[in-house]
Amino acid sequence: MGSAAQNHPMFRIEEYYAGDCRLQRRSERLTGLHCRIAPDRLKRGIDLPAKLPSTRRGCPFCPDAVFTATTTFPDGSRILRGESVTFPNRFPFSRWHTVTVITHKHSVHTFTQDQMENALSAQVQSLIGHTGYPSINCNYLFTAGATLAHPHLQGIVDPRPTTLLERFLRGSRQYFRRTGSVYWDDLVEHERAAGRFLFGNEIPWIASAVPLGEREVRGILPVATLDEVEPLIPRLAADLLQVMAVYASQGTRAFNFSIFFDRSRSRGEFRAFCSMIARISPNALSISDSAFMERIHLEPVVLTLPEDLARTFRRIPD
Ligand SMILES: [Zn+2]
The missing domain is CATH 3.30.428 (HIT family, subunit A)
Incomplete structure (x- = not known):
């Protein structure tokens, strides 16, 4: 598995091969954020055409509601x-x-x-x-x-x-x-x-x-x-x-x-x-x-309070 790193002043891009698959790990220097890019995974074809929802029944944003x-x-x-x-x-x-x-x-x-x-x-x-x-x-x-x-x-x-x-x-x-x-x-x-x-x-x-x-x-x-x-x-x-x-x-x-x-x-x-x-x-x-x-904001909106979660666990016998 070879690897090559490109050092830009703003980004770091490392390229690897895992078998025949090209992979990259990238870092943004300003924020410290990383991502990995795996172009071969596009070949899985899991992206199906989006369907527009047909039913408008009960929609609170339609003009009548x-x-x-x-x-x-x-x-x-x-x-x-x-x-x-x-x-x-x-x-x-x-x-x-x-x-x-x-x-x-x-x-x-x-x-x-x-x-x-x-x-x-x-x-x-x-x-x-x-x-x-x-x-x-x-x-x-x-x-x-x-x-x-x-x-x-x-x-x-x-x-x-x-x-x-x-x-x-x-x-x-x-x-x-x-x-x-x-x-x-x-x-x-x-x-x-x-x-x-x-x-x-x-x-x-x-x-x-x-x-x-x-x-x-x-x-x-x-x-x-x-x-x-x-x-x-x-x-x-x-x-x-x-x-x-x-x-x-x-x-x-x-x-x-x-x-x-x-x-x-x-x-x-x-x-x-x-x-x-x-x-x-x-x-x-x-x-x-x-x-x-x-x-995008990288800030999860969580619904359950951890303390409530803890109470739930305590209520359930081992
Ligand atoms: Zn609507």
Whole structure:
């Protein structure tokens, strides 16, 4: 079994062969995150075509139910923008947690520019003014962890950054102290030369060198905070649609994305960024228990209190 390591200033890539199978282990120096890449496993062909859910019965996000089955903000309102409807999540996992239903239709093959722009704008409006670290997120289709089929976005704001964001905030600060430059600007330049640059000037998109998931792409925004993002939304919406189109052309329709922001008092070392991953669908209509928090934020949302789990064990005789 041979091995070769490439040492880049930003990433470490080690290549191995296990028998005839090519394997890589990659590390991102800024965050300390690792991944392994096993291209031969694509040959298993376990990624079945995603099926759009056909039944809309009982869906709380369809137009006939959305104004009765969902909650309102404390003043009794919901945010309405184009087709989109935005309201607080009934089952939050964050200090502030909102949901934006993107479309009137229960299932769509693709979104229009207007639908994506309106939904993103409504998300921004629903999160702005709430203190902490905001993100705008999406689980698209059951296999990406969506528990409701009807397309929607989720916005969260917490007083503490999630695991991935914390690593990038800390790393960006240390990088700036060490080098005097902004990591994200250096990253885009580095990736152009490394052959992982995809498209975009205003928002450069790159194939993530140490992917968090299948076909991860990252868009680096020229701002740091949610307060600054509004003028970029048309561009961001168009870019997300472009990535979705490429995913669909590669046979994966299910995806997660998260757009991470610093809190309001950003110190200039950080850039807001969007991470998007394709989700492989071995079971086309199964709801996955891993969604954007587990797969992109790297922070599991757990349902059972460990103390309750301990009580359960104590109740069961040996
Ligand atoms: Zn619906």
